[in-house]
Amino acid sequence: MLLLSFLVVCQGGSLKKRFYQNSCPQADDIIKTKTLHHVSADPNLPAKLLRLHFHDCFVRGCDGSVLLNSTANNTAEKDSIPNLTVLGFDVIDDIKSAVEEKCPKTVSCADILALAARDAVSAQFKKPLWEVLTGRRDGTVSKSSEALTDIPAPFFNFTQLTQNFARKGLTVHDLVVLSGAHTIGIAHCNAFSNRLYNFTGKGDQDPSLDSTYAAFLKTKCKSLSDTTTTVERGLGGSGNFNSHYYPNLLQKKGLFQSDAALLTEDQSRGIAEELVNQNKFFTEFARSMERMGAIEVLAGSAGENRIKCSVVNS
Numbered sequence: 317m318l319l320l321s322f323l324v325v326c327q328g329g330s331l332k333k334r335f336y337q338n339s340c341p342q343a344d345d346i347i348k349t350k351t352l353h354h355v356s357a358d359p360n361l362p363a364k365l366l367r368l369h370f371h372d373c374f375v376r377g378c379d380g381s382v383l384l385n386s387t388a389n390n391t392a393e394k395d396s397i398p399n400l401t402v403l404g405f406d407v408i409d410d411i412k413s414a415v416e417e418k419c420p421k422t423v424s425c426a427d428i429l430a431l432a433a434r435d436a437v438s439a440q441f442k443k444p445l446w447e448v449l450t451g452r453r454d455g456t457v458s459k460s461s462e463a464l465t466d467i468p469a470p471f472f473n474f475t476q477l478t479q480n481f482a483r484k485g486l487t488v489h490d491l492v493v494l495s496g497a498h499t500i501g502i503a504h505c506n507a508f509s510n511r512l513y514n515f516t517g518k519g520d521q522d523p524s525l526d527s528t529y530a531a532f533l534k535t536k537c538k539s540l541s542d543t544t545t546t547v548e549r550g551l552g553g554s555g556n557f558n559s560h561y562y563p564n565l566l567q568k569k570g571l572f573q574s575d576a577a578l579l580t581e582d583q584s585r586g587i588a589e590e591l592v593n594q595n596k597f598f599t600e601f602a603r604s605m606e607r608m609g610a611i612e613v614l615a616g617s618a619g620e621n622r623i624k625c626s627v628v629n630s
């Protein structure tokens with residue numbers, strides 16, 4: 317574990333401020349302009365890109381592997397989870413072609429995804445919510461099986477979540493802070509409907525879920541077999557990024573078992589209580605996103621800068 321954390325820190329240390337300052341000075345601006353343009357057309361895009369960046373970083377590090385298409389011989393990460401393919405890959409491809417026009421083969425897809433996720437989530441604030449260091453290189457391997465082992469599942473308990481994050485060099489503090497990303501976006505019913513209808517296999521409800529909230533969720537998700545309906549995360553109705561996840565969580569209105577699991581230990585519950593304070597949440601979220609964005613990054617001459625984000629260079 318120590319060695320792993322050391323490696324993560326070292327590799328993260330290869331990222332720089334304005335890595336493309338000389339090789340592609342326009343890169344950050346092109347990415348930001350394009351991202352904001354897409355956000356204005358799709359208010360759900362910030363959530364999609366944020367989740368995509370998280371998935372990228374948790375499988376083989378932040379190396380753009382989540383963006384690769386499956387091939388005749390290989391099922392890629394993208395195709396591991398049903399409906400992941402609706403997550404905004406087209407937007408990344410579009411941003412990439414604009415960057416490629418000015419600076420061929422210079423800017424990695426992994427960096428574009430990290431910057432676009434930050435710029436999309438920050439759009440409502442008109443200033444960046446966290447710093448994105450750059451210099452990531454793109455990987456050439458993407459395996460669906462690795463997404464299944466490295467991406468935490470919504471029914472994970474505290475131990476499983478902690479172990480999953482620790483394997484990526486992230487702490488319990490990072491886990492509680494980054495779970496705050498669940499203040500925005502949507503979730504499919506099947507990610508939590510066991511809590512409503514069959515929690516322990518006896519047709520029961522999860523006692524750690526607020527019963528009024530459960531009754532509301534049942535009006536949206538009518539049965540265990542519903543895999544297509546989605547529910548909005550923002551309980552206040554707004555798609556705004558804020559710290560509301562935490563007061564909701566503390567009122568037993570966390571949507572997933574993995575959200576509720578954060579209340580099962582004193583340490584993580586204490587962190588959740590602190591993060592109710594929005595300034596504290598924004599400060600800590602920025603720190604944890606910088607740590608997540610540095611997981612196992614490829615640097616120097618490792619990997620490549622893909623020309624198209626969905627295929628490796630030939």
Ligand code: HEM
Nearest residue numbers: 363364366367370468469470494497501502503504507574
């Ligand atoms: C702690 C473990 C985590 C688990 C078990 C988890 C699980 C999930 C699941 C099952 C969904 C719903 C997907 C769907 O039904 O379409 C989701 C959505 C989402 N997750 Fe997580 N997640 C975790 C951590 C994170 C982290 C660290 C981030 C980012 C920093 C994140 C960002 C998001 C976002 C933004 C969405 C909404 C996506 C959309 O609206 O398209 N999650 N997560």
Ligand SMILES: *[C@@H]1O[C@H](CO)[C@@H](O)[C@H](O)[C@H]1NC(C)=O
Nearest residue numbers: 384385386401405624626627
């Ligand atoms: C990757 O797959 C997507 C969705 O199937 C498709 O639209 C895109 O053209 C593919 N990329 C390449 C380079 O073939």
Ligand SMILES: *[C@@H]1O[C@H](CO)[C@@H](O)[C@H](O)[C@H]1NC(C)=O
Nearest residue numbers: 386387388389390627628630
């Ligand atoms: C798929 O595998 C076959 C046989 O191993 C090989 O000839 C072919 O080049 C591979 N195709 C791709 C796209 O990797």
Ligand SMILES: *[C@@H]1O[C@H](CO)[C@@H](O)[C@H](O)[C@H]1NC(C)=O
Nearest residue numbers: 471472473474475476477580
């Ligand atoms: C968490 O889940 C794992 C795997 O199902 C199980 O072995 C473990 O006992 C659970 N831990 C707690 C504290 O419930």
Ligand SMILES: *[C@@H]1O[C@H](CO)[C@@H](O)[C@H](O)[C@H]1NC(C)=O
Nearest residue numbers: 513514515516517518519540
């Ligand atoms: C609830 O779970 C039990 C045990 O896994 C299963 O036998 C039963 O069919 C489930 N009920 C429904 C409605 O799916």
Ligand SMILES: CC(=O)N[C@H]1CO[C@H](CO)[C@@H](O)[C@@H]1O
Nearest residue numbers: 398399400402543544545546
């Ligand atoms: C929201 C969405 O795209 N849902 C799709 C998920 O996948 C199933 C089957 O693969 C489709 O039927 C849904 O429409």
